[in-house]
Amino acid sequence: MKNTTSQTVEIHKAKTSKIDQVDFENLTFGKIFTDHMFVCDYVDGKWQTPKITPYGPMSFDPSARVFHYGQAVFEGMKAYKDDNGDVFLFRPDENYNRINKSAERLAMPEFPEHYFFEGLTTLLQLDNDWIKPGYGNSLYIRPFVIATQPSVSASEANEYRFIIICSPAQAYYSGDVSVLIEEKYSRSANGGFGYAKAAGNYAGQFYPTKLAKEKGYQQIIWTDANTHEYLEEAGTMNVFFRIGDKLITAPVSDRILDGVTRKSLIALAEKQGYDIEVRPIKVEEIIAAAKNGNLNEIFGAGTAAVISPVKAFGYKGEHYELPKQDNPYAAHFKKALMDIQYNKAEDTFGWRYKV
Numbered sequence: 231m232k233n234t235t236s237q238t239v240e241i242h243k244a245k246t247s248k249i250d251q252v253d254f255e256n257l258t259f260g261k262i263f264t265d266h267m268f269v270c271d272y273v274d275g276k277w278q279t280p281k282i283t284p285y286g287p288m289s290f291d292p293s294a295r296v297f298h299y300g301q302a303v304f305e306g307m308k309a310y311k312d313d314n315g316d317v318f319l320f321r322p323d324e325n326y327n328r329i330n331k332s333a334e335r336l337a338m339p340e341f342p343e344h345y346f347f348e349g350l351t352t353l354l355q356l357d358n359d360w361i362k363p364g365y366g367n368s369l370y371i372r373p374f375v376i377a378t379q380p381s382v383s384a385s386e387a388n389e390y391r392f393i394i395i396c397s398p399a400q401a402y403y404s405g406d407v408s409v410l411i412e413e414k415y416s417r418s419a420n421g422g423f424g425y426a427k428a429a430g431n432y433a434g435q436f437y438p439t440k441l442a443k444e445k446g447y448q449q450i451i452w453t454d455a456n457t458h459e460y461l462e463e464a465g466t467m468n469v470f471f472r473i474g475d476k477l478i479t480a481p482v483s484d485r486i487l488d489g490v491t492r493k494s495l496i497a498l499a500e501k502q503g504y505d506i507e508v509r510p511i512k513v514e515e516i517i518a519a520a521k522n523g524n525l526n527e528i529f530g531a532g533t534a535a536v537i538s539p540v541k542a543f544g545y546k547g548e549h550y551e552l553p554k555q556d557n558p559y560a561a562h563f564k565k566a567l568m569d570i571q572y573n574k575a576e577d578t579f580g581w582r583y584k585v
């Protein structure tokens with residue numbers, strides 16, 4: 231751990247820690263936050279000196295543009311602690327590049343790389359006790375950028391705030407989920423911003439997901455906006471299908487988010503000699519495979535849950551159950567990824583980043 235006093239970041243420590251009030255055995259995902267946060271403002275055409283301050287409410291002008299036009303992008307990452315107390319991030323350069331790609335699409339300024347990494351490592355060093363060791367425990371990290379400029383004029387802002395907040399998380403197990411293949415609504419379209427991790431993409435998903443829940447499904451598998459014939463993402467995760475022993479996932483595009491978990495899983499599967507195809511997947515192919523008994527697995531892939539197995543799906547009023555597997559690919563790849571994240575397996579790809 232170098233850098234306890236950062237060169238770049240101005241540090242205002244919390245007077246007392248809240249950590250003793252936290253029950254780390256019973257955490258609800260995303261509800262409790264650590265003692266500190268990282269804040270950096272963009273004014274006068276440049277990012278100002280970044281600060282770490284005690285976590286707490288902020289005040290904004292009610293006309294701040296984020297409230298009116300949704301100019302907001304974010305990231306989701308995790309810090310992991312191994313049994314020696316060393317802390318690791320997983321491919322954080324991917325998150326750094328992606329938040330800037332998202333920002334560019336929403337006409338927001340690029341955030342400097344050294345601010346991002348120095349801010350993040352300084353914050354994690356200060357709140358190190360909040361990262362609990364143990365397989366499955368982690369600190370969920372949420373960097374985000376919002377348009378703060380006051381004025382309801384409908385154009386991109388010239389003032390922004392970049393913030394990082396952190397929330398302790400336990401192994402995330404939602405149970406195997408049932409999903410509905412969407413026939414009417416879309417989360418993204420050609421030329422849109424589905425590839426960006428933008429707040430608005432999430433806002434637009436809640437209503438169709440609520441309708442799916444009323445039908446007994448927890449999540450939606452999104453199909454392409456033009457034809458609803460191709461499978462794209464599962465809720466807010468990338469999605470994989472196993473037909474026979476072949477693993478298939480859709481290629482990323484301007485409609486599909488380029489997930490770190492997805493691309494890591496593809497790389498691992500190729501290295502381990504799995505039969506994996508990255509290509510468009512038709513709904514009818516999955517229905518046919520389900521009907522003739524070849525559809526073995528469906529699972530989502532994303533940072534929060536790593537891998538989220540699907541137990542059943544609905545399509546056009548029909549319900550399809552997936553067969554139980556003795557050695558599911560979902561469990562295999564979840565363990566393979568987590569072993570790298572928790573420093574339990576050799577990191578042949580160079581994905582771990584020691585804090």
Ligand SMILES: *Cc1c(COP(=O)(O)O)cnc(C)c1O
Nearest residue numbers: 466467468487489490491532533
């Ligand atoms: C965040 C996200 C994912 C998963 O990305 P990871 O980098 O693996 O966490 C997939 N789809 C959408 C729409 C997302 O927002």
